[in-house]
Amino acid sequence: MTLSTTLNSTLSQIHIRIPQHYHRQPIVSRLISRYDLIINITCAFLEAHAKDDGWFNLEIQGVSRAVEAGLAYLQELNIEIVQLDIKSIAQENQEKSKILCNNHNFSDIIDDNDKKADSNVVEGQTTRAKFQVCIPQNYQSYPVIAGLVYCYGLTVNISGAVLDTNPENDGWFDLEVWGRRQQIVLGLRYLKELGLQIWL
Incomplete structure (x- = not known):
């Protein structure tokens, strides 16, 4: 990918x-x-x-x-x-939907089979993290949570969410993520480098 x-x-x-x-x-x-x-x-x-x-x-x-x-x-x-x-x-209107991946060389850490996440990851691993993340209004037009899956191969369940249509209000998500420990560490680092608040 x-x-x-x-x-x-x-x-x-x-x-x-x-x-x-x-x-x-x-x-x-x-x-x-x-x-x-x-x-x-x-x-x-x-x-x-x-x-x-x-x-x-x-x-x-x-x-x-x-x-x-x-x-x-x-x-x-x-x-x-x-x-x-x-x-x-149109091609020029696709910019905002790009995934906000950081510059970690993720492919050197996780191989392609691991990144094909989903049921194999959930069944085959021992590492899970639960946390809450705040999505401020300036990030609400970007697929931030999708980046955890797309960039870091994590399986993400949204167990709670509040995000309304008022662009002045911050949103928050309760997330459960599964993956190897290194995947989770990089995923959390990704959120922090975007400046998002996280509660573990």
Whole structure:
């Protein structure tokens, strides 16, 4: 996976509801790792340990067939897609959706098989970290959380989230991440180098 690649052609804006029984599943993380999509969460509400459904507004960018496969995956899980807007985007408008990877030479530390995360990572490892991260308004148009998956090969579950549409309000996410210890260390360093507040 080339970190500098700008994905082409399609931007989907969707509103989805996450049933309570999926609150501990890394659904967004799987969309990124399985389908090579760039995903930015633009609005969200998910209460940890709540019985109510959570919901997310997502911007999904990638080649058309990958976006279609990702949407089909959500439908297979019976996740309700409340609103769907798909459009082609010009090359010059793709800049904001680039992943904010740092300059760590990650490929020297984690091989390609490890970066194909997902179920193999969750089943095969012993390292997990739980923390809360604040996403300030100046980062809300960038796929910060997606960078943990795309750049560092982590599997990420969002167990709680509050991010509203008011650009003046900071958002926060409760995250559970799985990976090798070195992956987690680099992922936390990535968030800190972006200047984000983290509570472990």
